[in-house]
Amino acid sequence: xxxxxxxxxxxxxxxxxxxxxxxxxxxxxxxxxxxxxxxxxxxxxxxxxxxxxxxxxxxxxxxxxxxxxxxxxxxxxxxxxxxxxxxxxxxxxxxxxxxxxxxxxxxxxxxxxxxxxxxxxxxxxxxxxxxxxxxxxxxxxxxxxx
Amino acid sequence: xxxxxxxxxxxxxxxxxxxxxxxxxxxxxxxxxxxxxxxxxxxxxxxxxxxxxxxxxxxxxxxxxxxxxxxxxxxxxxxxxxxxxxxxxxxxxxxxxxxxxxxxxxxxxxxxxxxxxxxxxxxxxxxxxxxxxxxxxxxxxxxxxxxxxxxxxxxxxxxxxxxxxxxxxxxxxxxxxxxxxxxxxxxxxxxxxxxxxxxxxxxxxxxxxxxxxxxxxxxxxxxxxxxxxxxxxxxxxxxxxxxxxxxxxxxxxxxxxxxxxxxxxxxxxxxxxxxxxxxxxxxxxxxxxxxxxxxxxxxxxxxxxxxxxxxxxxxxxxxxxxxxxxxxxxxxxxxxxxxxxxxxxxxxxxxxxxxxxxxxxxxxxxxxxxxxxxxxxxxxx
Numbered sequence: 001x002x003x004x005x006x007x008x009x010x011x012x013x014x015x016x017x018x019x020x021x022x023x024x025x026x027x028x029x030x031x032x033x034x035x036x037x038x039x040x041x042x043x044x045x046x047x048x049x050x051x052x053x054x055x056x057x058x059x060x061x062x063x064x065x066x067x068x069x070x071x072x073x074x075x076x077x078x079x080x081x082x083x084x085x086x087x088x089x090x091x092x093x094x095x096x097x098x099x100x101x102x103x104x105x106x107x108x109x110x111x112x113x114x115x116x117x118x119x120x121x122x123x124x125x126x127x128x129x130x131x132x133x134x135x136x137x138x139x140x141x142x143x144x145x146x
Numbered sequence: 147x148x149x150x151x152x153x154x155x156x157x158x159x160x161x162x163x164x165x166x167x168x169x170x171x172x173x174x175x176x177x178x179x180x181x182x183x184x185x186x187x188x189x190x191x192x193x194x195x196x197x198x199x200x201x202x203x204x205x206x207x208x209x210x211x212x213x214x215x216x217x218x219x220x221x222x223x224x225x226x227x228x229x230x231x232x233x234x235x236x237x238x239x240x241x242x243x244x245x246x247x248x249x250x251x252x253x254x255x256x257x258x259x260x261x262x263x264x265x266x267x268x269x270x271x272x273x274x275x276x277x278x279x280x281x282x283x284x285x286x287x288x289x290x291x292x293x294x295x296x297x298x299x300x301x302x303x304x305x306x307x308x309x310x311x312x313x314x315x316x317x318x319x320x321x322x323x324x325x326x327x328x329x330x331x332x333x334x335x336x337x338x339x340x341x342x343x344x345x346x347x348x349x350x351x352x353x354x355x356x357x358x359x360x361x362x363x364x365x366x367x368x369x370x371x372x373x374x375x376x377x378x379x380x381x382x383x384x385x386x387x388x389x390x391x392x393x394x395x396x397x398x399x400x401x402x403x404x405x406x407x408x409x410x411x412x413x414x415x416x417x418x419x420x421x422x423x424x425x426x427x428x429x430x431x432x433x434x435x436x437x438x439x440x441x442x443x444x445x446x447x448x449x450x451x452x453x454x455x456x457x458x459x460x461x462x463x464x465x466x467x468x469x470x471x472x473x474x475x476x477x478x479x480x481x482x483x484x485x486x487x488x489x490x491x492x493x494x495x496x497x498x499x500x501x502x503x504x505x506x507x508x509x510x511x512x513x514x515x516x517x518x519x520x521x522x523x524x525x526x527x
Contacts, residue, residue: 062260076339078340080276103278
């Protein structure tokens with residue numbers, strides 16, 4: 001509270017669109033994952049218990065890879081009002097472990113033009129949307145890896 | 147005397163859109179129909195198991211009793227995604243199996259509205275639907291289908307044939323939302339929602355309710371209700387076991403295989419023993435993968451199974467002769483018990499012009515996002 005008794009809002013900032021998109025104070029934004037030292041499973045996001053083997057110790061924070069392969073997709077033609085269509089909803093197996101869902105850009109949204117297992121880059125960039133407090137966001141996207 | 151549990155009464159309302167009615171009114175209607183089916187009253191029931199998803203915190207079971215008689219019996223309200231109704235049925239089955247009650251009422255009801263279900267985000271920050279892929283149900287089940295395409299080359303046309311079949315079946319079911327043939331070119335030419343699911347390959351959001359009276363063998367004999375009774379040979383419920391892509395891409399396969407194996411083992415039966423199946427065709431793509439998940443064919447053969455006509459009425463193993471969720475409609479909390487009604491009706495030989503001839507064993511399957519899968523196996527007595 002300020003001296004006048006009026007709540008002060010924190011100044012708008014830039015955030016990750018999901019909690020595991022981390023923006024370090026110094027250094028490049030990255031996607032955070034967790035690796036279980038008991039079973040070796042790597043997943044997106046921060047975990048304290050391994051979903052695969054149930055281990056409660058030895059879950060190491062890791063940075064997810066920045067490349068991967070297209071496991072699966074769909075071309076979305078109908079969505080909620082305000083969501084631009086068509087777009088490609090893609091499932092990508094990240095090199096080094098973990099699987100992500102996201103938009104595949106730079107490919108025509110035509111099922112015949114999209115190849116299973118195509119190599120992709122995972123890129124992080126700002127999006128135009130802001131939340132009600134004026135905060136800006138970074139999101140991750142997939143692009144064909146040339 | 148065995149500790150087997152029997153369905154002695156069951157019914158469902160015709161599925162449709164009833165915005166002027168309340169959820170408990172819909173549930174009460176099916177409850178009274180199921181009681182009438184076995185000539186009993188609410189005074190005969192020892193407990194009520196109610197399934198409803200969208201008013202899960204609203205005491206739907208108690209409100210149903212206000213409509214049909216407040217006898218003071220215990221009420222259990224269940225919510226378990228698209229397995230909600232089947233979970234209510236299973237809770238009732240379990241209570242009788244445990245010897246706590248002899249006779250209980252299970253009711254599933256839902257009021258749906260229209261439009262897309264699902265969608266990612268909506269919590270903190272900015273909405274992620276369309277930004278981080280799509281979480282709408284048509285997209286989630288498009289991923290399910292295209293994973294099968296990736297593995298086995300299953301085609302858009304093969305997925306579409308599921309809708310042609312189930313819409314055809316529903317022309318024989320007066321309780322289905324729709325009774326309309328949809329030729330292949332109409333299914334494939336309908337508005338594309340999420341490839342390969344067109345609008346006619348998405349289940350219909352409808353309002354509906356279904357109910358079943360479950361009874362111990364001792365009580366069924368006492369009441370003289372064994373004549374039309376159907377035995378519950380197996381009841382299985384599973385949550386999704388860990389699979390590596392499950393967080394990004396919901397896995398409805400592992401959870402269905404787990405529940406199916408549990409049910410077949412409990413019944414001492416296999417897929418070849420089953421005469422008809424009501425499975426969770428929330429989207430046309432889903433029916434194809436569940437052919438394999440339920441063991442109707444080997445992995446990779448589901449596309450050829452739909453091509454062969456084996457799953458049509460009159461085929462080797464008819465699937466969704468009610469019209470399925472695709473055409474009968476999918477009121478989430480009611481669906482699991484509506485499937486029980488359909489299979490029971492065939493096992494009683496009372497399914498009229500859609501009767502599966504000589505049906506002795508039937509299987510019901512529902513699977514909901516999150517995930518929850520229930521499989522029941524029923525047997526003609």
